[in-house]
Amino acid sequence: MATVTEKMEGKDVWIYHGQIYIPNTYTAGAVGSQFLISLRDKKKIMGTRCPTCNRVYVPARSVCKDCYGQLDEWVEVSDKGTLLTYTDCQQSNPVQPVEPPIVYGIVQLDGADTGIVHMLGEVDLEQLRIGMRVQAVFKEKREASILDIKYFKPLA
Amino acid sequence: MPNRLAIVGIGQTYHTSKRPDVNYAEMVREAVTAALADAQISIKDIEATFMANMETFEAIYLPDHEMAAEAGFYGKPGLKVGTGGTSGASAVAEGFYFVASGLFDVALVIGCEKQDCGDTTAAISAAATPMWGKGATTGAIGEFAKQALSYMKTSGAKEEHAAMVRLKADRNACRNPYAHLKLGLKNLEEVLKSPYLVWPLRLLDFCPQSCGACALVFASEKRAKKISKKPVWVADIETVHQEVFRAGVFGDPTGKETYAQNVACERLYKRNGITNPRKSIDMAEIYEPSNWEEMNLYEHFHFCGKNEGWKLIEKGITEIEGDFPVNPSGGVLATNPIGATPTIRVAEAALQVRGDAGEHQVTKDVKAAMATALGGPNWTVITLLKRSL
Amino acid sequence: MAKKKMKETPEKTPKQEPEYIRIKFNQPRRYDWSTGKYLGHFYAEAKENKKILGNRCPKCKEIWLPPTPVCPKCKVDMGWDWKELPQTGKVFQYTYLVFPLWDPHYGERWANPYASAIIELDNGFYYRHFLEEQDKEKLKEGMRVRAVWKEDYNERGQGPGDILYFKEIGKE
Numbered sequence: 001m002a003t004v005t006e007k008m009e010g011k012d013v014w015i016y017h018g019q020i021y022i023p024n025t026y027t028a029g030a031v032g033s034q035f036l037i038s039l040r041d042k043k044k045i046m047g048t049r050c051p052t053c054n055r056v057y058v059p060a061r062s063v064c065k066d067c068y069g070q071l072d073e074w075v076e077v078s079d080k081g082t083l084l085t086y087t088d089c090q091q092s093n094p095v096q097p098v099e100p101p102i103v104y105g106i107v108q109l110d111g112a113d114t115g116i117v118h119m120l121g122e123v124d125l126e127q128l129r130i131g132m133r134v135q136a137v138f139k140e141k142r143e144a145s146i147l148d149i150k151y152f153k154p155l156a
Numbered sequence: 157m158p159n160r161l162a163i164v165g166i167g168q169t170y171h172t173s174k175r176p177d178v179n180y181a182e183m184v185r186e187a188v189t190a191a192l193a194d195a196q197i198s199i200k201d202i203e204a205t206f207m208a209n210m211e212t213f214e215a216i217y218l219p220d221h222e223m224a225a226e227a228g229f230y231g232k233p234g235l236k237v238g239t240g241g242t243s244g245a246s247a248v249a250e251g252f253y254f255v256a257s258g259l260f261d262v263a264l265v266i267g268c269e270k271q272d273c274g275d276t277t278a279a280i281s282a283a284a285t286p287m288w289g290k291g292a293t294t295g296a297i298g299e300f301a302k303q304a305l306s307y308m309k310t311s312g313a314k315e316e317h318a319a320m321v322r323l324k325a326d327r328n329a330c331r332n333p334y335a336h337l338k339l340g341l342k343n344l345e346e347v348l349k350s351p352y353l354v355w356p357l358r359l360l361d362f363c364p365q366s367c368g369a370c371a372l373v374f375a376s377e378k379r380a381k382k383i384s385k386k387p388v389w390v391a392d393i394e395t396v397h398q399e400v401f402r403a404g405v406f407g408d409p410t411g412k413e414t415y416a417q418n419v420a421c422e423r424l425y426k427r428n429g430i431t432n433p434r435k436s437i438d439m440a441e442i443y444e445p446s447n448w449e450e451m452n453l454y455e456h457f458h459f460c461g462k463n464e465g466w467k468l469i470e471k472g473i474t475e476i477e478g479d480f481p482v483n484p485s486g487g488v489l490a491t492n493p494i495g496a497t498p499t500i501r502v503a504e505a506a507l508q509v510r511g512d513a514g515e516h517q518v519t520k521d522v523k524a525a526m527a528t529a530l531g532g533p534n535w536t537v538i539t540l541l542k543r544s545l
Numbered sequence: 546m547a548k549k550k551m552k553e554t555p556e557k558t559p560k561q562e563p564e565y566i567r568i569k570f571n572q573p574r575r576y577d578w579s580t581g582k583y584l585g586h587f588y589a590e591a592k593e594n595k596k597i598l599g600n601r602c603p604k605c606k607e608i609w610l611p612p613t614p615v616c617p618k619c620k621v622d623m624g625w626d627w628k629e630l631p632q633t634g635k636v637f638q639y640t641y642l643v644f645p646l647w648d649p650h651y652g653e654r655w656a657n658p659y660a661s662a663i664i665e666l667d668n669g670f671y672y673r674h675f676l677e678e679q680d681k682e683k684l685k686e687g688m689r690v691r692a693v694w695k696e697d698y699n700e701r702g703q704g705p706g707d708i709l710y711f712k713e714i715g716k717e
Binding site: 177288297298305351352353354399402 | 563565567584609617639643663705
């Protein structure tokens, strides 16, 4: 993208329309990779459990927030859960995963002690209720990304 | 009068070019757990945490937020510091001021960077204002290239001397299990064969891009003596920010400007009664982004006279077995996770004072050591460490 | 000090090389920056009159480029005292890019090779810009150069980018 400068009306002040474009890579790490690979290969959602605090973290992470312990106990959690809260987004932004309108929700999957932020689908905003039961819908083609889960839909 | 404080725990990761097995937060945790294990305390004993990092590289806004649990911030006071290349040492300064104030007894200082996440030169070039930027920015490298040319002209140093600096750094790095670049270089010809990046800097003249983290535990005098049998006292610290150079961004090839390095070390020496640094201090871990800069810095820190920096390297005075060892860890030339590098300088200097540097421990007894940092356009932080106050 | 290793998950076989996921993020982030009135004045004079202007500190009389509202040395308000700088000078020092580094403002790699220099303008002021000469063998410290501007009025308005490069005098 070529940068463009634009002079302001009536003043010797210019606006420089530019960008910062630095290619970046995010490494998920060993634990993060296992979580994502399990979504891709097995359509299973995995968490890690802290034996001291008896908490299961989903998405899986390697450290317990409270006791600072290293987590290496893997637990499979259900693909069904409870909707803790939700909101909708009408504005478009390049960083969003899909085109708006998007309904985001925090879902606590059965077996997990944390909520996972994701999108809700196959439902209208008016039909959503806190406490609703929802289920993960996986994509056909998966790439070891959190978006391998397409969205959560209400359980009938 | 500030309260006395010491370094009681030192930890670092094994620095390397890529760490796909950990995410950024997990990498930092490795260094933190190592430091806590070295001090034999737990995260609960830490009262404040300070973190340093240059954010653009990982493209994470608020990295301290990302790693709050892993780095030990969770629920504790502290600060995140970003001062370009000096970030790691600025975090050391923060830890120093907080504990010296008497308000905190035990603090954790972390420097970290995961450079496999982005393009380093692009990130540094992004620091240049775009409205004036395109023209002379070639990132840090171009600026150091111009400094190298300047140094060659004024001091009479040759490309062979720069190659000798790289050989020293490589030899030392091969004795340091944590260092990144261990090339096993055997002679000057190998260094002089390396290709030019930005003339006259060769690939081997410059520091690598590493992933790594380093953590230090600071404790006030009363706690330090209980926690550690070999506390390393942080005697003094000085920070000086550089003003704009008229010619050049990271350096002044005209030789007419005052460098922050000179101002900082002169203030530090004066406050501590040091008139002959080579006598009062036993070794130094300096921040040298290129081998030419190392020779230049010897002069700025008054380890030798003007235009004589290259003589120190030629005579072997700055080797591990030498009269005044500089960078026995391999220095920045061997390991450079930017946010962590200045913290590593302090950590390595502290290891030398403790006598715990293993194979790269210098031959002479180290009672006092100096660690320096350099960042952006020559911002400087200098730390003085002593075995006893 | 041994490195801590993660306990292997039950699904992984011990001989397998672990797969690590890396997610690439290649989005440019758009910004609108204002030059403000000081740098804006430089831009205006460059576009309209092909002049290089610096501003002068009332206290130390130093000229600063890029123009600044506060003198970096004296810390006083610079006021509005402008001085036109000469467009010829000699190369004080140069460097030569060999490796194509990534330019974050354009999202592409620098064309290689190119030479950039610190030019000592005829009044003693140091200015940093490109050189036209691409051949490393022909570059010399002390060679006399002159600024070459973009001729098309509509193409100017990029501030220092309005000067294409500095060209060796005698080669016009």
